[in-house]
Amino acid sequence: MPWLGCSLLLLLVIGCTDGEQHDDAYPRRPIKLIVPFAAGGGSDTFGRVIQNAIETHRLLPERLVIINVPGAGGTIGSRRVKHARPDGYTLLLLHEGILTARHSGSAAYGAEAFVPIAGTGNATQVVAVRDDSTYSDLPSLMREASRNPDSIVFSANIGAPSHFAGLMLQAKQPGSKFRYTQTGGGAKRFAALQGGHADVSSFSIAEYVQFKLSGIRALALLGPERHPDLPDLGTAIEQGFDVESQNMQFWWAPLGTPPDRVETIADALAAAMQTDEVRQTLAEMKITDTVLRGAALEAELQRRERRIAEVAPSAAVELPDFAMIALGCLALTAVAAFIRAVRRRSSGVPRPAADRTERETSAHTGQLAAIGCTTVCYVITLQFQLVRFVPITAAYALLIGGILVWPLIQSRRINATKATVALLIVSVLMSVVMHYLFTEVLVVDLP
Known part of the structure; x- marks a missing residue:
């Protein structure tokens, strides 16, 4: 033929002409940032705050373009970046949901499938119930979860940090067990509480402050110390439960991305986090303006990985x-x-015409x-x-x-x-x- x-x-x-032309100048074209959630959510808002600072202060010579790829708890978007060309032009913004997805069976991969660039911000979680709930504090909630396992409905996004917040709490109270219901994001979890479809859930501080006047009450802060915006709210640690659940926004690149390009992005992110407008916006969002990179970032990821692995549910059935x-x-x-x-x-049989x-x-x-x-x-x-x-x-x-x-x-x-x-x-x-x-x-x- x-x-x-x-x-x-x-x-x-x-094949010889289509290969990437290696050039020391990076970036030479716009960088795609995959946000694996719908526009308007917490991750999307955070990404756009950083994007605006990078463009306003020209921290990168090319634009950072946000592309929303929602679905499957962030795994559809993360999978796209996982399979993207490791040239530094496709990045991922995903909080510790990248860790919880693997341990819950939602994904077969975790942080090891990417190159971590930086960890930015820290949004502490709050455990909350309806205003008319009979639970006055975290110990009373956990005692009931121990006396009557599976009786308290915990509204969560299964496989996401909100789900693991509940798993961490019940791991600290022998015999306790929540009945988890798949609800979705913060607004949907609030609606489940308000409508009486759930008894308890976890929210970021910003979500809690937004929903508080509409009829919910916090039982505990899942952080290492009290928050200045909620000075009267005790931590879970103060109430006898050694539990922390803080959502940090992590930036990832495909495995194999050149280290110098990873550093270029990390430098731009660190600079953006130091700008006045980012600090002011994050303060309004109740997010700590933390920046981790290098060895500190690796250590934090390992710490969170261990904490999540300790309470991970049974492995999913292999299909x-x-x-x-x-x-x-x-x-x-x-x-x-x-x-x-x-x-x-x-x-050898003859075939007729x-x-x-x-x-x-x-x-x-x-x-x-x-x-x-x-x-x-x-x-x-x-x-x-x-x-x-x-x-x-x-x-x-x-x-x-x-x-x-x-x-x-x-x-x-x-x-x-x-x-x-x-x-x-x-x-x-x-x-x-x-x-x-x-x-x-x-x-x-x-x-």
């Missing part, structure tokens, strides 16, 4: 690898078809099988990032086109050389245009 050699040549040529099962079924089908074809040829329809059907089936196998190889190559998007897509389009026009070439209805040149031009243009559409217009990271 003439296009087979062309496709291999195309793969080599474009079958459906992708490999499907691939195995396809391979078995191909082998069965090949054996059948060999047996027919070796039988009237059997032309059957031969055409067989040829069509073989064509579909070739297209299917080529498509599977293409998807696997993209999934494991074995080859860059442009060359593999161009080669795939060339092969598929060749498979489709081969019968016409065999019957001499079209010229082989002209068909190959036309397919080569179309496949290259299509791959380049698709790459531009996905990366520049739809802002989707490709291998």
Whole structure:
């Protein structure tokens, strides 16, 4: 097949030119910051405060563009960054939900799948109940949770820090157990309390201050010390429960990102956190203007990881690898078809001219099988990032086109050389245009 050699040549040529051009100047184009939650939430607001400071004070030569990728408790957005090219142009902003997701079974990976850039801010959690609740303090709540396990409904975002706040509390009271209900973000958890669908939940200080006048009451602060905005609220530690739950906003890069680029971003974040407008805004949001990087950041992540691992629920049930099962079924089908074809040829039974329809059907089936196998190889190559998007897509389009026009070439209805040149031009243009559409217009990271 003439296009087979062309496709291999195309793969080599474009592969050589499509690679990233290493340049000491960074960044040379806008940086995408993936916020794995909906716009308007706490993480999104925090990210935009830092983004505004970076642009206002020109802390980076290029823009920081926030892209909201909500869903699955932050794992959809984090997975995108995990598989992004490690060039410093795709970053992730995700609090310790990146740690709780793995321990709750929501994700198969955690902090080890990324390069930590910095930890910024610290939002302490508050345990709260309705104003008319019979629980006057944290000990009374935990005694009831111990006397009647599973009777107190804890509103949480399962697998997120709000869920683990409850798990940490019940771990400190022997025999206690909450009945967790999946609710969602702070506003939804407040609605669950207010509507009588839940008995207790955890909120950030900013959320609690916002909802307090609408009918909720705090039992304890889950921080190492009292907060100046809530001076009369005792900590869980003061009430006999050694529990801390503080949400820090962590910045991550794909594994393999050059250290100098990680440092460039860390420097910009540290500078942004020192600006007056950021400090003022974070004070209004009841967030401590903390900045951790380097060894201090690693130590804090390990400390939080240990604390979360101690109370993590049982591991999730391992699901079958459906992708490999499907691939195995396809391979078995191909082998069965090949054996059948060999047996027919070796039988030596003469085929009458009237059997032309059957031969055409067989040829069509073989064509579909070739297209299917080529498509599977293409998807696997993209999934494991074995080859860059442009060359593999161009080669795939060339092969598929060749498979489709081969019968016409065999019957001499079209010229082989002209068909190959036309397919080569179309496949290259299509791959380049698709790459531009996905990366520049739809802002989707490709291998």
